[in-house]
Amino acid sequence: MTEVTILDGGMSRELQRLGARLRQPEWSALALIESPDIVRNAHTAFIDAGADVVTTNSYALVPFHIGEERFRREGAELIALSGRLAREAADAAGRKIVVAGSLPPIFGSYEPELFRQDDVQDYLSVLVDNLDPYVDVWLGETLSLIAEGRAVSTAVAATGKPFWISFTLSDGPGAEAEEPTLRSGESVRDAAVWAVEAGAAALLFNCSRPEVMGCAVATAAKIIADAGSAMKLGVYANAFEATSDGAANETLTELRTDLTDDRYNRFACEWAEAGATMIGGCCGVGAHHIHSLRQAMR
Numbered sequence: 001m002t003e004v005t006i007l008d009g010g011m012s013r014e015l016q017r018l019g020a021r022l023r024q025p026e027w028s029a030l031a032l033i034e035s036p037d038i039v040r041n042a043h044t045a046f047i048d049a050g051a052d053v054v055t056t057n058s059y060a061l062v063p064f065h066i067g068e069e070r071f072r073r074e075g076a077e078l079i080a081l082s083g084r085l086a087r088e089a090a091d092a093a094g095r096k097i098v099v100a101g102s103l104p105p106i107f108g109s110y111e112p113e114l115f116r117q118d119d120v121q122d123y124l125s126v127l128v129d130n131l132d133p134y135v136d137v138w139l140g141e142t143l144s145l146i147a148e149g150r151a152v153s154t155a156v157a158a159t160g161k162p163f164w165i166s167f168t169l170s171d172g173p174g175a176e177a178e179e180p181t182l183r184s185g186e187s188v189r190d191a192a193v194w195a196v197e198a199g200a201a202a203l204l205f206n207c208s209r210p211e212v213m214g215c216a217v218a219t220a221a222k223i224i225a226d227a228g229s230a231m232k233l234g235v236y237a238n239a240f241e242a243t244s245d246g247a248a249n250e251t252l253t254e255l256r257t258d259l260t261d262d263r264y265n266r267f268a269c270e271w272a273e274a275g276a277t278m279i280g281g282c283c284g285v286g287a288h289h290i291h292s293l294r295q296a297m298r
Contacts, residue, residue, distance in 0.1 A: 002272075002277050003277070004272055004276070004277055004278065004279050004297040005052050005053065005232075005234075005277060005278045005279075006050050006051050006052045006053070006279065006280060006290065006293060006294050006297060007051060007052070007053045007055075007234065007236050007278055007279060007280020007281070008043070008046035008047075008051040008053060008054050008055055008280055008281075008290065009046055009049075009051075009236075009280060009281035009282070009285040009286050009287060009289055009290045010238065010239070010281055010282050010283040010284050010285050010286065011028050011042060011055065011057050011059070012027060012028040012283060013255070013283060013284050013286060014042045014045060014046070014286050014287060015028055015031045015038055015039065015042050015057075017286060017287075018038050018041055018042055018045070019035070019038060020034070020035050020038040020039075020042075021034060021035075025064070025065050025066075025067075026060060026065055026066055027059075027060040027065050028057055028059060028060045029057075029060035029061050029065055029066050029078065031057065032057060032061070032078050032081055032082055032085075033078070036081060036085060039057050039082070039085045040085045040088060040089050042057075043057075043085065043086050043089035043090070044089045044092070044093075045287040046287055046290055047089060047090070047093045047097055048287070049287040049288070049290040049291035049294065050290055050291055050293070050294030050295075051097070051280065051290055051294075052096075052097065052098060053097070053098045053099075053100055053278075053280070054086050054089060054090055054097060054098075054099055054100070055086070055099075055100045055101075055102050055139060055141075056082045056083050056085075056086045056099065056100065056101050056102045056131060056134070056135065057082045057085065057086070057102070058078075058079050058082040058083070058101065058102045058103075058104070058127060058131060059102045059104045059141070059142075060104070061075060061078050061079050061082065061104075061127070062104055062106050062107075062123060062127075063106075063123070064106070064107060064108045066078075071123075071126075075126055076126055076129075076130050077130075079126065079127055079130035079131060080130040080131070080133075080134075082102075082131070083099075083101065083130065083131040083133065083134030083135060084134055086099045086134060086135075087099055087134040087135075098136045098137060099134060099135045099136050099137075100135060100136070100137050100138070100139040100164065101127075101128075101131040101132075101134070101135035101137070101138050101139060102139055102141055103124060103127055103128070103138055103139065103140045103141070103152050103155065103156075104141060104142060105142055105143055105144060105148055106119075106120050106123045106124060106148075106151075107120075109142050109144075109168070109207070110142075110144055110168065110183050111144065112144040112145040112148075112182075112183055112184035115144075115145060115147055115148060117147065117151070120148075120151045121151065121154065121155060124151060124152065124155035125155060127155075128155050128156055128159065132159055132161075135161070136161065137161055137162050137163065137164060137201070138152065138156045138159070138161055138162070138163040138164065139163075139164045139166060140152030140153075140163065140164070140165045140166065141166040141204075141206055141207075142166065142168045142206055142207045142282075143165065143166065143167050143168065143182075144167070144168055144182055144183040144184050145182055145183070145184035145186060146182070146184070146186055146190065146191055146194050149165045149167070149191070149194065149195065149198070149200075150194070150198070152165060153165070153198045153199075153200070162201035162202075163200055163201060164200060164201055164202040164203075164204060164232075164234075165195050165198075165200045165202070165203055165204070166203075166204035166205065166206045166234070166236070167182050167188075167191055167203075167204075167205055167206075168182070168183055168205070168206060168207045168208050169181065169182060169183065169188070169205055169208040169212050169213070169216055170182065170183055170185070170208075170212070171208040171209040171211070171212045175209075175211075175212050176211045176212045176214075176215065179215075179219075180212060180215045180216040180219055188205075188215075188216045188219045188220060189219055189220075189223060191203075191220075192219065192220040192223035192224065193223055193227075195231065196223065196224060196227045196229045196231055200231055201231065201232065202231060202232040202233065202234055202278060203220055203224070203231055203232070203233055203234070204233070204234035204235060204236065204278060205217070205220075205234075205235050205236075205237075206235070206236045206237070206238070206282045207236075207237075207238045207282045207283060208237060208238065209237065209238070209240070210237040210259070210264065210267040211267075213235045213237050213267065213271055214267075214270050214271060214274055217233060217235060217271050217274040217275055217276050218274045218275070220233055220275075221233055221274060221275030224275075232277050232278055233275050233276050233277060233278070234276055234277065234278025234279060234280075235268075235271045235276050235278070235279055235280075236279065236280040236281050236282045236285070237264075237267065237281065237282060237285070238281075238282040238283040238284055238285065239255050239256050239259045239264075239281070239282075239283065239284030239285050240253045240254070240255065240256065240283055240284060241253065241254045241255065241256055253283070255283075255284040256284070259284070259285075261288060261289050261291075261292035261293075262292070264281070264285065264289050264292070264293065265292055265293055265296040268293055268296060268297070269296065272297070279293065279297065280293070281293075
């Protein structure tokens with residue numbers, strides 16, 4: 001098995017586990033406002049568990065979560081803080097830790113119909129400008145449509161840093177038996193072709209049920225191989241009970257009780273066998289999962 005880069009886990013629930021408040025609409029941004037030390041501690045918890053990558057806690061620093069007025073007034077400062085806290089935790093680790101700058105879906109998770117091409121760069125530029133001093137790589141994550149990926153690649157082009165693109169998949173009942181698609185309905189096949197052509201350093205799938213990830217990985221792996229591309233492939237699934245009914249940002253979604261460390265590791269081994277070389281976790285996948293995953297991947 002090819003060596004696997006271990007990503008971190010879901011930031012929001014790890015923050016909650018460590019004592020931070022979690023509520024909508026601010027979500028994980030609330031910890032940056034109220035308890036930034038806990039944000040740093042969450043990064044450290046994932047590093048101590050064995051993660052090779054930590055992701056900035058900038059996912060909810062968009063108007064969809066903190067409001068337009070607060071984004072304009074405090075967004076740049078909070079975004080920079082999220083980058084600095086991740087960088088501090090990484091630099092204190094005693095080993096090489098990559099800091100990934102999280103670039104979220106600007107207009108809401110799982111909301112492809114809300115995407116506004118004419119406005120997106122106005123918001124992405126604030127994230128990129130204020131994260132750039134702290135990050136090693138860009139991570140456009142939980143993207144529901146190819147246009148969101150295209151917007152990320154445009155936003156980061158001038159920085160000269162590599163970018164990773166991570167799409168979230170349709171994962172309703174029976175989805176694992178169908179051709180894998182993004183939440184927009186676009187095919188994983190088309191998304192992988194675009195990622196190769198765009199020059200992404202990695203294509204990942206995140207924030208969907210583990211059960212739907214394997215087919216997406218296999219589909220993308222074939223596209224990458226056929227193109228002769230060196231683009232890496234990765235997965236970080238969530239532990240939500242369900243993620244397809246309504247927007248992800250409306251409530252605190254219940255977590256599965258059956259997704260034990262061992263069961264998540266079994267999924268991870270399947271993804272690795274299908275071609276994934278970057279594996280971690282999304283919402284509800286905590287530091288204990290990452291610790292166990294690190295051992296399993298060894």
